[in-house]
Amino acid sequence: MTRSFILSAGIGDPALADPAMAGEILSAAEAAGVDLLLLGRNDSLLFDPQVIAAWAAPRVSRVGLVPLVSSRIAHPFHVARSLSAIDYLSGGLLGWAPVAQGGSAAQLADMVRATRALWDGWDDDCLIIDKASGRYLDTTKVRASNYVGTHYAVRGPVNAMRPKQGHPVLVCDAASPFAVPGIDVVIAAEGQAFPAAARRLLRVDAGADMAALTARFSAGEIDGLHIELTHPAAELARIGKALAPLTQGRPAAGTLRERLGLPLSLRNIHEEIA
Amino acid sequence: MPRPIHLWAFLQGIGHYPSGWRHPGAEPEGVFTMDYYARVGRLVEKGRFDAIVFGDQLQSRGVRGRTPEHLAMPTLDPMALLSAIASVTQHVGLVNTLSTTYWSPEGLAERFATMDRMSGGRAGWNIVTTAHPDTAPNFGDEELPEKSQRYKMAAQTVAQAQAIWRERNAALGPSPQARPVFVQAGQSGDGRDFAASIAEAIFCSAPTIEEGIAFRNDMRARVAAAGRDPDAVRIMPGLSFILAETEAAAIAKDQAILDLADEALCIEYLSESLNCDLTGFDPAGPIPVDHILSQTCFPKADIGRALEKPAAIGLPLGKFASGYVRTPRGHNVFRGTASQLANMMIQWVDAGACDGFTLQPAYMPGELEIFVEEVVPILQAAGVLRTEYPGSTLRETMGLPRWPADMAA
Numbered sequence: 001m002t003r004s005f006i007l008s009a010g011i012g013d014p015a016l017a018d019p020a021m022a023g024e025i026l027s028a029a030e031a032a033g034v035d036l037l038l039l040g041r042n043d044s045l046l047f048d049p050q051v052i053a054a055w056a057a058p059r060v061s062r063v064g065l066v067p068l069v070s071s072r073i074a075h076p077f078h079v080a081r082s083l084s085a086i087d088y089l090s091g092g093l094l095g096w097a098p099v100a101q102g103g104s105a106a107q108l109a110d111m112v113r114a115t116r117a118l119w120d121g122w123d124d125d126c127l128i129i130d131k132a133s134g135r136y137l138d139t140t141k142v143r144a145s146n147y148v149g150t151h152y153a154v155r156g157p158v159n160a161m162r163p164k165q166g167h168p169v170l171v172c173d174a175a176s177p178f179a180v181p182g183i184d185v186v187i188a189a190e191g192q193a194f195p196a197a198a199r200r201l202l203r204v205d206a207g208a209d210m211a212a213l214t215a216r217f218s219a220g221e222i223d224g225l226h227i228e229l230t231h232p233a234a235e236l237a238r239i240g241k242a243l244a245p246l247t248q249g250r251p252a253a254g255t256l257r258e259r260l261g262l263p264l265s266l267r268n269i270h271e272e273i274a
Numbered sequence: 275m276p277r278p279i280h281l282w283a284f285l286q287g288i289g290h291y292p293s294g295w296r297h298p299g300a301e302p303e304g305v306f307t308m309d310y311y312a313r314v315g316r317l318v319e320k321g322r323f324d325a326i327v328f329g330d331q332l333q334s335r336g337v338r339g340r341t342p343e344h345l346a347m348p349t350l351d352p353m354a355l356l357s358a359i360a361s362v363t364q365h366v367g368l369v370n371t372l373s374t375t376y377w378s379p380e381g382l383a384e385r386f387a388t389m390d391r392m393s394g395g396r397a398g399w400n401i402v403t404t405a406h407p408d409t410a411p412n413f414g415d416e417e418l419p420e421k422s423q424r425y426k427m428a429a430q431t432v433a434q435a436q437a438i439w440r441e442r443n444a445a446l447g448p449s450p451q452a453r454p455v456f457v458q459a460g461q462s463g464d465g466r467d468f469a470a471s472i473a474e475a476i477f478c479s480a481p482t483i484e485e486g487i488a489f490r491n492d493m494r495a496r497v498a499a500a501g502r503d504p505d506a507v508r509i510m511p512g513l514s515f516i517l518a519e520t521e522a523a524a525i526a527k528d529q530a531i532l533d534l535a536d537e538a539l540c541i542e543y544l545s546e547s548l549n550c551d552l553t554g555f556d557p558a559g560p561i562p563v564d565h566i567l568s569q570t571c572f573p574k575a576d577i578g579r580a581l582e583k584p585a586a587i588g589l590p591l592g593k594f595a596s597g598y599v600r601t602p603r604g605h606n607v608f609r610g611t612a613s614q615l616a617n618m619m620i621q622w623v624d625a626g627a628c629d630g631f632t633l634q635p636a637y638m639p640g641e642l643e644i645f646v647e648e649v650v651p652i653l654q655a656a657g658v659l660r661t662e663y664p665g666s667t668l669r670e671t672m673g674l675p676r677w678p679a680d681m682a683a
Contacts, residue, residue: 017391057354058308161306
């Protein structure tokens with residue numbers, strides 16, 4: 001099977017918190033063949049990326065929505081609930097990019113572990129929903145997580161379902177790294193070390209030489225590109241065109257995890273750390 | 275011109291009857307899909323409702339770690355659901371419940387500011403404190419803060435959030451409503467005073483027209499005493515309803531839905547309401563009053579009073595639980611025809627018992643569809659319900675002052 005190229009783009013402009021602008025950007029991203037659209041910027045969040053991702057959920061058919069989730073203000077219990085909902089509402093097109101935003105890397109990693117532990121408190125097949133017998137739920141498939149980490153203790157079970165994808169696609173920005181197993185996608189700049197992850201994306205400018213970068217993908221050096229956008233609509237149109245030979249003909253159906261060829265079951269991954 | 279009736283749709287989970295999910299008109303699988311919420315959002319907008327309201331909890335339903343098998347849960351995060359509904363609707367307000375006990379002012383301020391922008395000014399915040407003891411361990415605490423401390427935290431959190439919104443509005447340009455519409459639902463003295471000081475709309479229970487009038491008069495007096503205009507506050511009591519072609523048919527339909535709740539479901543529901551696991555007790559045996567009073571975290575005096583009479587006549591636990599699911603929260607429960615319901619609503623508003631209603635469909639989406647198809651046209655023909663939305667923001671829809679004075683900066 002041929003390796004699929006991954007195209008990622010990021011937007012942190014506060015203009016995104018405008019429905020008309022956000023709608024345009026989403027359409028442009030779909031047309032350009034973007035796989036991951038990172039919402040928010042590492043250094044400052046001028047809006048809540050999770051609200052924008054939820055708003056965008058009914059409007060995307062293939063673009064993966066990847067809100068930045070800041071451990072500075074986000075509690076794992078809130079994160080687990082919010083992302084579970086957005087994953088369902090988007091039909092399984094959700095990723096998440098935890099960032100420390102001035103907090104510590106240890107706290108960030110702990111937030112990721114605690115959130116995953118809450119998700120894993122529910123089995124994928126826990127719902128019965130049988131009107132005839134009156135049984136809604138198989139309670140043997142629901143557990144309190146009783147997670148105790150370095151920064152968070154969360155008992156659970158969380159009042160949300162395990163996300164449609166099990167765990168949304170986990171994206172790590174090498175500029176705000178965290179140490180947990182099972183990172184799906186990592187983004188690093190030229191010369192920056194790639195933390196361990198299933199897929200590696202090189203961070204470049206929208207003006208970079210796409211032909212040269214294509215060669216590095218073919219050589220197996222990287223799995224794709226992450227492009228930080230400053231003028232989203234125009235840049236997306238240009239990038240889409242330049243990378244069309246790589247992005248056309250890739251799978252367009254299924255969840256984000258399925259499309260990117262990432263492992264489907266990450267259950268109890270937090271236990272590997274204990 | 276007759277007084278307008280404001281309508282909210284309280285669309286918790288899969289309907290307000292614990293057995294509602296088993297009704298043929300219920301779509302329990304739908305609550306995990308966007309299609310369902312898109313359909314419900316458009317239905318509510320077709321009915322020209324002011325807002326969709328979601329409640330919230332920060333713990334799983336159940337009792338001390340035991341999860342119910344027969345109740346329709348889990349649900350999904352209401353803030354995400356309302357933000358997604360904002361994307362597929364144009365007018366309807368989106369009122370989200372968010373706790374001041376376990377949300378940081380920064381987190382909630384950012385969340386509502388973004389939602390107000392993305393919805394074009396349709397965000398509302400139902401400001402609550404967290405009272406359920408199972409919440410604390412989800413946030414690393416052993417116990418909840420004391421009640422008085424929780425209300426103090428609520429006032430501080432609201433003040434801090436307002437300060438953050440003021441800064442953001444100055445830096446980024448104001449969001450369409452400057453801040454979300456403030457909603458409150460407290461019924462106690464503390465809750466009423468808190469509501470009088472900040473709420474622009476109040477959700478309450480009013481089982482009879484007399485109780486509605488008394489509550490509204492009391493709240494309007496408290497609002498005036500707080501130096502605010504009582505006409506700038508909407509009182510929106512809960513209203514459960516079961517509709518059919520005739521009153522007798524509605525009563526039969528109500529009974530049929532209640533009959534879907536077997537004793538096991540009723541006892542689970544009662545256990546959850548009292549936060550006291552009763553599933554191990556014999557349904558045919560007596561109500562375990564001492565056990566309940568020693569276990570429950572809710573006001574023992576109130577619960578003791580409620581149990582006194584059924585225990586004295588020797589009502590079995592299962593029978594007591596079956597009766598309890600009918601009116602658990604003390605809201606008005608209407609059973610009858612569409613025109614009877616419309617007349618009742620007009621009568622309440624004319625009598626000053628409320629400014630509108632928070633409709634609580636027994637099951638979803640079937641019962642809400644019947645309301646929109648049958649009751650809404652009657653209210654519109656009577657001139658008490660809008661046929662078009664007056665503007666785009668929730669404040670415009672509710673007829674509330676546009677820019678709160680404290681946020682004008």
